[in-house]
Amino acid sequence: MSIQTASPIDEASVVNLSKSLNEPTWLTELRKQGLQAASTLELPRLEKTRIDRWKLDAYGSYQAAELVASVSVLPEKARSFLEEDKEYDNLIVQRNSTAIYKTISEDLSKQGVIYTDLASALKDHSGLIQQYFMKAVHMDENKLTALHAALWNGGVFLYVPAGVRIKAPLQSIFLTDDINSTFAPHILIIAEANSSVTYVDNYTSNDLTGNLVHNGVVEVFAKQGSHVQFASVHSMDRNVIDLCYRRAIVDNDARIDWIIGEMNDGEVLSDTTSILKGKGSSSDAKVICVGTGDQKMNITTRAVHHGMHTSSDMITRAVLRDSATAIINGITKIEKGATYSDGQQTERVLMLSPTARGDANPLLLIDEDEVKAGHAASVGQVNAEQIHYLMSRGISLEKAMKLIIYGFLAPVVAEIPIAAVEQQLRTVAERKLGQ
Amino acid sequence: MSESPKFIIEGLKATIDGKEILKGINLELKGGEIHAVMGPNGTGKSTLASSLMGHPKYEVTEGTATIDGQDLLDMGVDERAQAGLFLAMQYPSEITGVTNADFMRSAINARREEGNEISLIKFIRQMEKKMGELEMDPQFLHRYLNEGFSGGEKKRNEILQMMMLEPRVVILDEIDSGLDIDALKIVAAGVNAMRSEDRTFLIITHYQRLLDYVKPDFVHVMMQGRIVKSGGPELALRLEADGYDWIKEELGIVDETVVHEEAFKMPMNTKAPQY
Numbered sequence: 253m254s255i256q257t258a259s260p261i262d263e264a265s266v267v268n269l270s271k272s273l274n275e276p277t278w279l280t281e282l283r284k285q286g287l288q289a290a291s292t293l294e295l296p297r298l299e300k301t302r303i304d305r306w307k308l309d310a311y312g313s314y315q316a317a318e319l320v321a322s323v324s325v326l327p328e329k330a331r332s333f334l335e336e337d338k339e340y341d342n343l344i345v346q347r348n349s350t351a352i353y354k355t356i357s358e359d360l361s362k363q364g365v366i367y368t369d370l371a372s373a374l375k376d377h378s379g380l381i382q383q384y385f386m387k388a389v390h391m392d393e394n395k396l397t398a399l400h401a402a403l404w405n406g407g408v409f410l411y412v413p414a415g416v417r418i419k420a421p422l423q424s425i426f427l428t429d430d431i432n433s434t435f436a437p438h439i440l441i442i443a444e445a446n447s448s449v450t451y452v453d454n455y456t457s458n459d460l461t462g463n464l465v466h467n468g469v470v471e472v473f474a475k476q477g478s479h480v481q482f483a484s485v486h487s488m489d490r491n492v493i494d495l496c497y498r499r500a501i502v503d504n505d506a507r508i509d510w511i512i513g514e515m516n517d518g519e520v521l522s523d524t525t526s527i528l529k530g531k532g533s534s535s536d537a538k539v540i541c542v543g544t545g546d547q548k549m550n551i552t553t554r555a556v557h558h559g560m561h562t563s564s565d566m567i568t569r570a571v572l573r574d575s576a577t578a579i580i581n582g583i584t585k586i587e588k589g590a591t592y593s594d595g596q597q598t599e600r601v602l603m604l605s606p607t608a609r610g611d612a613n614p615l616l617l618i619d620e621d622e623v624k625a626g627h628a629a630s631v632g633q634v635n636a637e638q639i640h641y642l643m644s645r646g647i648s649l650e651k652a653m654k655l656i657i658y659g660f661l662a663p664v665v666a667e668i669p670i671a672a673v674e675q676q677l678r679t680v681a682e683r684k685l686g687q
Numbered sequence: 688m689s690e691s692p693k694f695i696i697e698g699l700k701a702t703i704d705g706k707e708i709l710k711g712i713n714l715e716l717k718g719g720e721i722h723a724v725m726g727p728n729g730t731g732k733s734t735l736a737s738s739l740m741g742h743p744k745y746e747v748t749e750g751t752a753t754i755d756g757q758d759l760l761d762m763g764v765d766e767r768a769q770a771g772l773f774l775a776m777q778y779p780s781e782i783t784g785v786t787n788a789d790f791m792r793s794a795i796n797a798r799r800e801e802g803n804e805i806s807l808i809k810f811i812r813q814m815e816k817k818m819g820e821l822e823m824d825p826q827f828l829h830r831y832l833n834e835g836f837s838g839g840e841k842k843r844n845e846i847l848q849m850m851m852l853e854p855r856v857v858i859l860d861e862i863d864s865g866l867d868i869d870a871l872k873i874v875a876a877g878v879n880a881m882r883s884e885d886r887t888f889l890i891i892t893h894y895q896r897l898l899d900y901v902k903p904d905f906v907h908v909m910m911q912g913r914i915v916k917s918g919g920p921e922l923a924l925r926l927e928a929d930g931y932d933w934i935k936e937e938l939g940i941v942d943e944t945v946v947h948e949e950a951f952k953m954p955m956n957t958k959a960p961q962y
Contacts, residue, residue, distance in 0.1 A: 636743060641780035644740050645794035645848060646768035655793060659784025659831070 261311065263287055266402055269314050273371070276378040279385075286391050286401030296394040298521065299613055300579045301550040306493055306519050308396075310463040314349045314405055315433040323353055330427045332679075333454040333485075335672040342367055344424040346406040348433030363416045370407030370438055381409065384442060388471040388499040388527070396495050396521075400436055400467045407438035410451060412478075414444040421450040421483075421669050428466065428492065429458040439470040443478040443506075450481040450669050454676070457488040465493045472500035474508050476530065483668055485513035486520075487680045490545065495521045504530030504559070511667050514541035515680040520549040528555060528562035528590075539568040540664040542684040543576030543608065552581040553597070557590040557623075566597040569664060571657055571685065572608035580610065584625055585617045594624040601631040602660050604685075657685060691718030691884050692755055692771060692855040699750035701738040708734040708945055710912035711750065716856070716887040723890045723898055723923060726909035727931055729944035732891045733777060735909070736860040740774040741767055754856055769798060771855030775845035775862050782832040787844065788814065790832050791851055798852075817850045820880070822873055838865030846877040857881070858889045863897040875900030895927035908934055910943040 266287050270280040295303050323331060323340060326347075334340065342360060344367070345353035351369030360367065366377065374381060391401040408424050428435040443449055455466065466488065474480045486494055494516050500508040510524050526535030537553045555564030570578045584595035601610035612629035634656055642652035658665075661681060668674035694716040701709040708731045716722055726732055738745040739752055741764040752759040754770050762770060782790070791814060796804045815825055821843050833841050842862055849857055859878070863871055878888070878901050890903065898906075898920070906922040907914045908931070916922070916934055925933075935943055 635780070638780045638782050640740075640742055640764060641776070641782070642790070642793075643764040644768055644774055644776075645790070645852065646765050646797040647793050648765050648797065649763075651793060651797065652765075655785050655789065656782060659782055662784035 261287065261313070261403060265313070275374055276382070278378075278382050279374065282386070282391070283402045286398045286403075289392050289398035290395050290402060293392065293395040293398050296396060296521075298550045298579070299581055300611060301521075301548060303521060303550070307463050308465055308493065310431065310465050310493075311399075311403060311436075311467070312430070312432045312434045312464060315430065317347060317350045317352055319354070320352050326425075326427065327429065327458045329456050329458050330425050333425055333456070333673060333676050334423075335670070342420070342422040344369055344408055346424070346426045346437055348428055348430050348435055349405045351406050360418065364413040365416060365418065366409060366411035367422055368409055370409040370440055371405060373409035377409065377411070380411070380442075381440065384440060384471065384473055385438075386469075386471070388473065388501050389469045389497045396467060397469065397497060400438070400469050403434055403467065404436045404438040404469070405434055408440065408453070410441045410449065412443045412447040412449045414475075415446050416444075417448045418450070421452045423670065424451075424453040426453065426455045427458060428464060428488065429460065431460055431462045431464045431491070435464060436467045438468070441470075441472045441480060441482070443472070443474050443480045445475045446477040447475075448479040450483070452483040452668075452670050452673055453485075454673065455484070455486040455488055455494070457492050460489060460491040463491050463493070466495060468494075468496045470496070470498035472498075472508060474500055474502045474506035474533075476504045476506060478503075478506045480507070481509040481511070481669060483511040483670070483673065485515060485673060485677050485680070487513075487515040488518060490517040490547070492516065493519045496523070498524040499527065500525070500535065501527045501529055502533040502535060505532040506530060507534045508536075510535070510537040510539070510553075511664060511669075512537070512539040513664070513677045513680070514539065514549065514551060515677070515684060516547070517545060517684075518547055520547070520551065522549070523552045523554070525554040525556065526564060528557045528559055528564060528593075531559040532561045533559055534563045536564070537566040538664040538667055540661045540681075541568070541570040541578060541580075542681050543570060543572040543578045544574050544684050544686075546575045547577070549576070549578045550581070551578060552583065554583040555585070555595055555597075557584075557586040557593040557595060560590060561592045562590055563594040564596070567663065568599045569602070569660055570600070570610060571602045571604065571660060572610050573604045573685065575605070575607040575609075577609040578611070579613065581613045581615065582627065582629070583615045583617065584627070586620050586623050586625060588619040590620050591622040593620070596625070597627045599629045600660070602657065603631065603633050604657070690755070692887055693717055694752075694754050694856045694887055694889075696739070696752045697750055699735070699738065699752060700748045701734060702746050702748055703734065703744055707748070708912050709738060710945070712914060714889070714907070714914065716889060718855075718887055719882075719884040720905065721882065721888040721890060721901065721903045722905045722907065723892065723903040724907045724909055724914075725893060725923065725926060727893060727943055729946045730909045731912040731945050732893070732909050733860055734912075734946065736774055736858045736891055739858065740764065740772065765797070768854075773849050773852060773854030773857045775842070775849060775857070775859045777861040777864065779833050779841050779845055781834045781836075783834055785832045786829050787832055788828045791848065794848070794852060813851065817847055820850070821847055821877055823847065839867065839870040842866055842874060843870065846874050850877060850881060855885065856887055856889070858891065860891045861893075862890070863892055863894060871897065872900060895923050898923045910934070910938075910940055912945040915940070
């Protein structure tokens with residue numbers, strides 16, 4: 253297993269790059285370890301998905317780029333995620349391997365908020381980052397996480413000090429448009445006690461001329477009483493294999509909300525996990541996915557209850573066209589000692605084509621007695637009764653289908669906290685659904 | 688289209704899964720008239736309603752149905768609605784994610800030319816006015832279509848749609864079932880308010896109750912997939928007083944039903960083996 257996807261990168265180049273970027277020694281060492289681990293670890297085992305058959309060696313290499321003064325240099329596709337005619341107060345744009353644009357409002361800076369790309373944050377906050385980096389998602393979990401540790405670049409560092417409550421969403425955009433550039437951002441969010449923040453990002457691609465792997469990791473640390481709302485829309489083209497591990501560690505009475513739109517055209521491994529470590533912590537995950545062409549997706553949401561009185565809710569909805577395949581996994585794990593916890597999950601797959609394939613795999617793993625847990629899963633086609641009902645009011649078949657499909661996705665789309673991103677998600681979904 | 692509507696059903700036969708349920712229905716409805724079709728359960732009343740609307744489960748094998756001379760059976764379901772037919776369903780679908788407002792606006796705009804869509808403000812005003820008449824909570828506008836509605840709320844929502852769409856031919860399929868007396872009165876008032884020379888009603892029910900509030904001009908009794916007796920409002924009163932048995936006797940009918948709902952069969956292995 254380890255041979256066929258042997259790292260395309262050699263140790264010397266990883267170490268030299270790290271040194272040339274003046275990275276702290278701990279990180280150079282960590283990258284080296286990651287690369288070593290990648291050569292021995294296996295790929296993750298995914299339910300009904302032969303990830304070993306994916307072309308997982310197209311990583312490119314690190315390409316340096318300069319910061320730009322204005323977002324106007326970005327391709328239209330990337331700019332469409334931005335609100336028009338607006339000062340971009342809190343925005344980070346990564347193009348290929350590095351951040352090319354970043355702003356943070358004076359107001360937030362004054363309050364001690366850090367919002368910058370993770371690569372440059374190392375200069376001033378190395379110690380802080382070291383405490384958290386690859387501590388939610390571990391390097392030695394599998395070959396992909398190990399490779400990420402070795403190769404990650406750019407990324408986002410968001411630090412919200414205790415008690416600071418940020419109302420307006422912070423946004424970032426990740427654009428890949430060069431297959432020779434490694435594209436592996438690492439998002440690190442630390443929300444200190446009783447803080448709150450909303451973060452939204454978009455992954456998009458433009459004019460790619462061949463295959464590329466996006467190997468991304470998101471780590472969220474929600475400290476006591478904090479609330480983190482994390483929204484992400486991925487809409488990269490057929491050339492990109494999107495591998496993404498998102499994980500939050502949630503302390504006492506803290507909360508994480510995930511809103512994820514999987515709108516890529518290529519293969520997808522998406523794993524979104526909430527670790528409810530603290531007493532009274534809670535999580536909510538809403539994922540929508542539109543599959544088209546012959547793409548294959550494996551999408552997992554997971555909630556792990558450790559603390560007492562923890563609660564989780566997960567909803568995944570997928571619409572599949574053409575010969576798309578989506579394996580949707582929902583895993584609720586309630587550990588011994590997590591008494592009075594409540595874990596709920598729903599997975600629904602709507603198939604628009606006889607050659608599409610969808611699987612909903614709900615899993616409840618309960619090691620404690622005094623808990624509540626529930627799941628609902630369904631895989632089906634558009635309900636003929638519903639179509640008939642709408643048509644009986646004079647609505648055409650085409651329009652009726654559209655209403656029902658968008659209605660199916662609506663519970664997630666409506667939750668997107670930035671209007672432009674919500675609109676973009678609708679547009680991307682509309683394009684993919686090609687109604 | 689301002690002329691009084693004419694809805695004519697001739698020799699209508701329909702099957703479900705190859706089994707003939709309607710065995711030749713003849714009815715003629717004119718603008719301003721209210722016809723009631725009554726009959727015990729399982730005699731084909733709802734099949735008549737669903738076949739006319741074009742439900743995919745039912746196949747019309749013979750006969751015609753026309754609105755103002757247009758062949759209804761030749762049209763798609765949406766075209767039938769556009770031609771002026773409206774069916775208030777016995778079991779309206781629940782559709783998650785589609786709000787009542789989105790749904791109704793789509794239905795209204797489907798009747799209008801592109802570029803001439805109803806303005807949002809005008810639409811909301813109209814909806815709120817009609818909802819007021821039906822004593823519906825304005826919140827229903829933003830709720831998902833029929834999702835989590837009680838039986839009575841669903842029926843009111845059907846009447847609301849009728850009021851908004853102003854159809855020429857209205858079929859009410861068991862609109863009174865599941866309604867308490869107050870809700871029944873509200874629904875009846877809604878129907879009466881819509882009574883006009885430009886509209887005709889076919890009310891399907893097996894209780895006289897609704898007809899106390901909506902006075903029919905004609906009453907038809909259905910048995911074995913046919914209209915077996917027709918008369919005026921006095922026929923409904925007789926049915927209320929004496930039931931259906933006298934008709935069966937008069938016509939020599941033993942089993943009036945034609946639709947046999949799958950009876951629940953008690954599994955035979957509920958007891959543990961004795962040995």
